[in-house]
Amino acid sequence: MQRDNDQGVIDLKLGDLYKLAIEQGMKNDPRGKDAVARDLRLAKEEFKALDKDKKDEFDQDRLINPYPDSRILAGDPKQEIREMIVGIDMEVGEVLLADRLNEKGAKIDLIYSHHPEGKALGGLASLMRMQEDILVQLGLPIAAAEGMMGKRVSEVDRNIWPLNHNRPVDAANLLGFAFMSVHTPTDNMVATFLQNLVTKKKPETLADVVAMLKEIPEYAAGVPINAGPKILLGSDKMRAGKVVVDMTGGTSGSEDAYERLSREGVSTMIMMHIPESHRKKCEEHNINIIIAGHIASDNLGVNLLMDIVEEKGIKVHECSGFKRVQRKNGRVVSERSKARAAKKATK
Numbered sequence: 001m002q003r004d005n006d007q008g009v010i011d012l013k014l015g016d017l018y019k020l021a022i023e024q025g026m027k028n029d030p031r032g033k034d035a036v037a038r039d040l041r042l043a044k045e046e047f048k049a050l051d052k053d054k055k056d057e058f059d060q061d062r063l064i065n066p067y068p069d070s071r072i073l074a075g076d077p078k079q080e081i082r083e084m085i086v087g088i089d090m091e092v093g094e095v096l097l098a099d100r101l102n103e104k105g106a107k108i109d110l111i112y113s114h115h116p117e118g119k120a121l122g123g124l125a126s127l128m129r130m131q132e133d134i135l136v137q138l139g140l141p142i143a144a145a146e147g148m149m150g151k152r153v154s155e156v157d158r159n160i161w162p163l164n165h166n167r168p169v170d171a172a173n174l175l176g177f178a179f180m181s182v183h184t185p186t187d188n189m190v191a192t193f194l195q196n197l198v199t200k201k202k203p204e205t206l207a208d209v210v211a212m213l214k215e216i217p218e219y220a221a222g223v224p225i226n227a228g229p230k231i232l233l234g235s236d237k238m239r240a241g242k243v244v245v246d247m248t249g250g251t252s253g254s255e256d257a258y259e260r261l262s263r264e265g266v267s268t269m270i271m272m273h274i275p276e277s278h279r280k281k282c283e284e285h286n287i288n289i290i291i292a293g294h295i296a297s298d299n300l301g302v303n304l305l306m307d308i309v310e311e312k313g314i315k316v317h318e319c320s321g322f323k324r325v326q327r328k329n330g331r332v333v334s335e336r337s338k339a340r341a342a343k344k345a346t347k
Contacts, residue, residue: 012080012081012309012312012313012314013077013078013079013080013081014072014075014076014077014078014079014080014081014109014110014178014180015072015077015078017081017110017180017309017312017314018072018077018180018182019064020308020309020312021070021180021182021185021186021305022064022065022067022070022185024185024186024188024189024304024305024308025066025067025070025182025184025185025186025188025189026066026185028185028188028189028191028192029066029130029188030134030137030188030191030192030195030248031130031133031134031137032137035130035133036066039066039130040062040063040064040066043062043063043066044063046058047060047062047063059119059123066130067127067183067184067185068120068123068124068126068127069116069120069121069123069124069127069181069183069184070116070120070181070182070183070184070185071116071118071119071120071123071180071181072178072179072180073117073118073119073120073169073172073179073180073181074169074172074173074177074178074179075109075110075172075177075178075179075180076178079109079178080109081109081110081178081314082107082109082314082315083106083107083108083109083110083314083315083316083317084108084109084110084111084112084309084314084315084316084317085097085098085101085108085110085111085112085316085317085318085319086112086114086302086306086316086317086318086319086322087112087113087114087318087319087320087321087322088113088114088115088295088298088299088302088320088321088322089113089114089115089320089321090111090112090113090115090117090168090179090320091117091167091168092167092168092171094111094113094168094319094320095111095168095171095172095175095177095179096171096175097319098111098175098177098317099175099177101317106317107315108177108317109177109178110177110178110179110180111168111172111177111178111179111180112180112181112182113168113179113180113181113182114181114182114183114186114298114301114302114322115181115183115298116181116183117165117166117168117169117179117181118165118166118168118169118179118181119166120181120183121160121163121165121181122160122165124156124160124183124251125153125154125156125157125160126153126157127183127184127249128149128152128153128156128249128251128253129149129153130184130248130249131145131149131249131253131254132145132146132149133145134248134249135148135149135253135257135260135261138244138261138264138266139260139261139263139264139265140257140260140261140264144260145257148253148254148256148257149253149254151254152252152253152254156251182305184248184249185305186298186301186302186304186305187247187248187249187297187298187301188248188301189300189301189304189305190247190248190297190298190300190301190304191245191246191247191248193300193304194213194245194247194270194292195244195245197212198212198243198245198270203240203243204239204240205236205237205238205239205240206231206234206235206236206237206238206239206240206268206288206290207231207236207237208240209229209240209243209268209270209290210229210230210231210290213228213229213270213290213292214228214229216300217325217332217335218296218297218299218300218303218323218325219292219293219296219297219300221296221299221323222293222295222296227293227294227295227296228293228296229290229291229292229293229296230290230291231288231289231290231291232274232279232289232290232291233279233282233283233287233288233289234268234288234289234290238288239267240267240268240288241265241266241267241268241288242265242266242267242268243267243268243269243270244261244266244268244269244270245269245270246269246270246271246272247270247271247272247292247297247301252273252274252275252278255275255277255278255281256281258278258281258282258284258285258287259281259284259285261285261287262285262286262287266287267286267287267288268287268288268289268290269282269287269288269289269290270290270292271289271290271291271292272291272292272293272294272297272298273291273294274289274291295321298321298322299321299322299323299325300325302322303324303325303326303327304327306324306326307326307327307328310326323335
C-alpha cells in the first residue's frame with residue numbers, strides 16, 4: 001500500500017486514499033454496521049442479477065462503497081499522491097488555482113472536494129435513503145420512514161438532473177489532476193464526533209449546547225464571520241432534553257419526520273442547516289434547533305479525515321473554505337490558519 005520514496009516520505013496511492021475514506025465512513029456510520037452490510041449486500045445481489053450487457057453500465061464502486069456521493073472522479077487509482085489541495089467546494093476556479101500553485105513550486109497531484117461533483121453529485125439523491133435507517137434508530141417504524149423519504153428523494157434527484165455537474169472534473173482531466181469527492185464519509189465522522197460529545201458533556205440547556213460547540217476550533221472560527229453555532233428555535237435557558245445530532249444523509253430529508261421524532265422524545269436537534277419549511281415543522285412540534293454551521297461542520301469532518309491522511313505522509317493545501325485543524329488522539333495540536341495569522345501580525 002505504501003512505500004518510502006527517495007525523500008523518505010510515505011506515498012499513498014489514489015485508490016488506497018479512496019478506500020481509507022470509505023472505511024472511515026463505514027466505521028462512523030450512525031446506522032451501524034448491519035445497515036452498511038445490507039447496502040453492500042443488496043448492491044451485490046443487484047449486480048449479480050443483471051444481464052451481461054447491463055453489467056457494464058453498473059457502477060461497480062457500489063460493491064465496496066455504500067456512499068454514492070463519494071467517488072474517484074478523475075485519475076488512475078494506482079497513481080501515487082504526494083500533495084493534495086483540499087476544499088469544501090472545488091469548482092473550475094479551484095482546479096486552476098491548483099495548476100497555478102504547481103507553477104509556483106507545489107506538487108499537487110489530487111484535487112479533493114468535500115461536496116460532490118460529477119457522478120458523485122448525481123448519486124446524492126440515492127444516498128439519502130440512509131436517512132430511513134437513521135429514523136428507525138430514533139424510534140420510527142421502517143414503513144413510516146420509507147414513506148416519508150420517498151417523495152423527498154425524488155425531489156432532490158429531479159433538482160440535480162439539469163445541472164452541468166461535470167465541469168470541474170473535465171477541467172481536472174485537461175490539466176492532469178486526479179479528482180475525488182468524499183462527502184458522506186466525513187459527515188458521518190462529524191455525526192459520531194458530536195453525538196459522542198453530547199453523551200460525554202450532557203448539556204443541560206440550549207446555551208450549554210452552543211457553548212459546547214464553541215469549544216471546538218472549527219465552530220469557534222465560524223463565530224467572527226457570522227457562521228458559528230446559534231439557537232434557531234428555543235432560548236438560552238430552555239432545557240435541552242434528548243439531543244440528537246443530524247449531520248449526515250446527503251441533504252435535508254423529509255419535513256414529515258419531525259412530528260414522529262417529537263413523539264419519540266427528541267427535544268433538541270443539532271444540525272448543519274435547515275430549510276424554512278422544516279423549521280416551521282420543528283416549531284409546530286416543539287423541537288429546539290441548534291444550527292452548528294454548515295461550513296464549520298464540513299471543516300470538522302474533513303479535518304478528522306485529514307488527520308489520518310497526513311499520517312500517511314501526504315501534504316495538504318487548504319482552500320475554498322477549508323481551514324486545517326490538526327488533532328492527535330482526539331486533542332487539538334495545531335491550527336494552521338491561526339498560526340499564519342499570528343505570524344503576519346508580528347511582521
